[in-house]
Amino acid sequence: MREPSVQPRVIIIGGGFGGLYAAKALASHPVAVTLIDRKNHHTFQPLLYQVALSVLSPGEIASPLRRILRRAHNIRVILGEVISFDTQARRVLLRDTSSLPYDYLIVAAGARHDYFGNDEWEAAAPGLKTIEDAVQIRRQLLLAFECAERTAILTGHRKPPTFAVIGGGPTGVELAGAIADLARLVLAKDFKTIDTRKARVLLFEGASRVLFTYTKQSSRRAAEQLSELGVEVHVDSRVTAVEPGRIRVKDAWIPVDVALWATGVAASPLGRALGVETDPAGRVKIEADLSVPGHPEIFVIGDMATLVDDTGRQVPGLAAAATQQGQTAAQNVLCDLRGAKRKRYRYHDRGIMATIGHYRAVAQFGSREFSGIFAWLLWSLVHVFLLIGFRNRVTVMAQWIWAFLTNSGSSPLITEYQSPDAENADPPATPSELA
Ligand SMILES: Cc1cc2nc3c(=O)[nH]c(=O)nc-3n(C[C@H](O)[C@H](O)[C@H](O)COP(=O)(O)OP(=O)(O)OC[C@H]3O[C@@H](n4cnc5c(N)ncnc54)[C@H](O)[C@@H]3O)c2cc1C
Structure with a gap:
C-alpha cells in the first residue's frame, strides 16, 4: 500500500450518501x-420504510462500507x-478519546x-432513520397485531390496532400508506380472529396539506390515494403531546397502539461542534464551494x-x-491539489417522488407531474437503479415482484420478543386491549 503520510490526508465523516460519494470520487487519486x-x-x-413494513430485509438496503470501497486502495474505513x-x-x-489529523x-x-x-417523545413515537429504527418499528407494528389477536382469542374482544403517523411529508405518507397495505393485504390472511383490514391508520400533519413541498395537485393526489387505502388524513392537526399509548392533537387525547414520528429535521450535533454558524435546525451555513466560512479545508x-x-434555490x-x-466537495479538494479554481455547487433537480402503498405514488419532474401506477413504476425503477451494489438490485427487484404478486411481506418477523411466560416480559397492554 502507498505511504499515506506523503499524500494530503482527507478525513470523511459519515458513509451516507454525501460521504460515500465523496469517497468514491476520491478513489484512485493521490490523496490518503x-x-x-x-x-x-x-x-x-x-x-427504510420497506424494512419497517417487512417487505425487505435489512441486508437488501444496506451494504458494508468496507465492501463498497474495497477496490479503492487509497481509502481506509474506520468504525468509530x-x-x-x-x-x-x-x-x-x-x-x-483517540484523534486523527487531517489536511x-x-x-x-x-x-x-x-x-x-421534546426529546422524551421519541420513546413513545420513534422516527425512522437507521436500520435499527426500521427493525424496531417493524417489531412494534407486528406486535400490535399480535396483541390484538391474543386479546381477541382470550377475551372475545376483537379490536384491531390503531396506528398514528405524525408528519405528512414524504416519509410520513410512505409509512402511512405502507402500514395500510400491511393491514389490508399482507397480514389479512395470517390472522384468523381479528380482521386486520379494520386496523386504523391515522396521519397527522400540522400544515394545511400533506407533501407540503410538492405542488398542490400532487398533495391532493397523495391525499386521495391515501384515502383509497383507508388512511385517515388529518391536516391542520398539530400533535402537541406524545405519551405511551396516546397522543394529543390540538386539545384531544387519542389512544393509539403505535405512534411513529416523521417530521422535523435536527442536523447532526457535529455541525455545532465545528464552532461555526448554524441555522436553528443545526445545519451549517456553507459557501458555494461547500466549505465552511473561514475554513477552506473543511467541507x-x-x-x-x-x-x-x-x-x-434552497x-x-x-x-x-x-x-x-x-x-x-471531492472535486474541490482535487482542484486545490492541481492549483485549479474550485467549483461552485449548483443543485441538479432529479425530481421528487413518494410512494403510497402498492401501485400508488406521486412524482414530479420539473413541471411534469405523475400519479398512480405510472408514478409508482417510475419510483420503483429509480430506487432499484440507485441501490448500492448489483446484488441488491437483483434481490430487491425479485423481492418486490414476489411481494406484489402474492401480497406478502418477505420477513414479518418479530425479533427480541420474549414469551409472556418469561418474568417481566409480557408486552404492555395496548389501548386496544384496555378499551
Ligand atoms: C426514511 C427516509 C426516507 C427518505 N427517502 C428519500 C427519498 O425517497 N429520496 C431522497 O432523495 N431522499 C430521501 N431521504 C433523505 C435522504 O436519505 C437524505 O437526504 C440523505 O441520506 C442525506 O445524506 P447525508 O450523507 O447527508 O446523511 P446520511 O445519509 O444520513 O449519512 C450520515 C452518516 O453519518 C454517520 N454518522 C452520523 N453521525 C456520526 C458520527 N458522530 N460519527 C461517525 N459517523 C456518523 C451515520 O452513521 C450515517 O452513515 C429519506 C430519508 C429518510 C430518513
Missing part, C-alpha cells in the same frame, strides 16, 4: 482518505464515532428527526448543511443533493 462512520454500513434510507474537532490543530476527536475534512454526518424540544455537505445555490435535504455535494 479515511472514512469514519459509527455504523459499518451504508444505508439506502429511501427504502466522531464527537468533536480541534480545527486549529486540524484534528478529529473520536469517542474512544482536508469532509463532514457528512446527516440529520435526525426533530422533536421540537460540510448533505443533510447537515444549508445553502442557497447560484440559482437562488438546496433540499435529499439523497440526490447529498450525493452531488459529495462529488463536488
Whole structure:
C-alpha cells in the first residue's frame, strides 16, 4: 500500500450518501482518505420504510462500507464515532478519546428527526432513520397485531390496532400508506380472529396539506390515494403531546397502539461542534464551494448543511443533493491539489417522488407531474437503479415482484420478543386491549 503520510490526508465523516460519494470520487487519486462512520454500513434510507413494513430485509438496503470501497486502495474505513474537532490543530476527536489529523475534512454526518424540544417523545413515537429504527418499528407494528389477536382469542374482544403517523411529508405518507397495505393485504390472511383490514391508520400533519413541498395537485393526489387505502388524513392537526399509548392533537387525547414520528429535521450535533454558524435546525451555513466560512479545508455537505445555490434555490435535504455535494466537495479538494479554481455547487433537480402503498405514488419532474401506477413504476425503477451494489438490485427487484404478486411481506418477523411466560416480559397492554 502507498505511504499515506506523503499524500494530503482527507478525513470523511459519515458513509451516507454525501460521504460515500465523496469517497468514491476520491478513489484512485493521490490523496490518503479515511472514512469514519459509527455504523459499518451504508444505508439506502429511501427504502427504510420497506424494512419497517417487512417487505425487505435489512441486508437488501444496506451494504458494508468496507465492501463498497474495497477496490479503492487509497481509502481506509474506520468504525468509530466522531464527537468533536480541534480545527486549529486540524484534528478529529473520536469517542474512544483517540484523534486523527487531517489536511482536508469532509463532514457528512446527516440529520435526525426533530422533536421540537421534546426529546422524551421519541420513546413513545420513534422516527425512522437507521436500520435499527426500521427493525424496531417493524417489531412494534407486528406486535400490535399480535396483541390484538391474543386479546381477541382470550377475551372475545376483537379490536384491531390503531396506528398514528405524525408528519405528512414524504416519509410520513410512505409509512402511512405502507402500514395500510400491511393491514389490508399482507397480514389479512395470517390472522384468523381479528380482521386486520379494520386496523386504523391515522396521519397527522400540522400544515394545511400533506407533501407540503410538492405542488398542490400532487398533495391532493397523495391525499386521495391515501384515502383509497383507508388512511385517515388529518391536516391542520398539530400533535402537541406524545405519551405511551396516546397522543394529543390540538386539545384531544387519542389512544393509539403505535405512534411513529416523521417530521422535523435536527442536523447532526457535529455541525455545532465545528464552532461555526448554524441555522436553528443545526445545519451549517456553507459557501458555494461547500466549505465552511473561514475554513477552506473543511467541507460540510448533505443533510447537515444549508445553502442557497447560484440559482437562488434552497438546496433540499435529499439523497440526490447529498450525493452531488459529495462529488463536488471531492472535486474541490482535487482542484486545490492541481492549483485549479474550485467549483461552485449548483443543485441538479432529479425530481421528487413518494410512494403510497402498492401501485400508488406521486412524482414530479420539473413541471411534469405523475400519479398512480405510472408514478409508482417510475419510483420503483429509480430506487432499484440507485441501490448500492448489483446484488441488491437483483434481490430487491425479485423481492418486490414476489411481494406484489402474492401480497406478502418477505420477513414479518418479530425479533427480541420474549414469551409472556418469561418474568417481566409480557408486552404492555395496548389501548386496544384496555378499551
Ligand atoms: C426514511 C427516509 C426516507 C427518505 N427517502 C428519500 C427519498 O425517497 N429520496 C431522497 O432523495 N431522499 C430521501 N431521504 C433523505 C435522504 O436519505 C437524505 O437526504 C440523505 O441520506 C442525506 O445524506 P447525508 O450523507 O447527508 O446523511 P446520511 O445519509 O444520513 O449519512 C450520515 C452518516 O453519518 C454517520 N454518522 C452520523 N453521525 C456520526 C458520527 N458522530 N460519527 C461517525 N459517523 C456518523 C451515520 O452513521 C450515517 O452513515 C429519506 C430519508 C429518510 C430518513
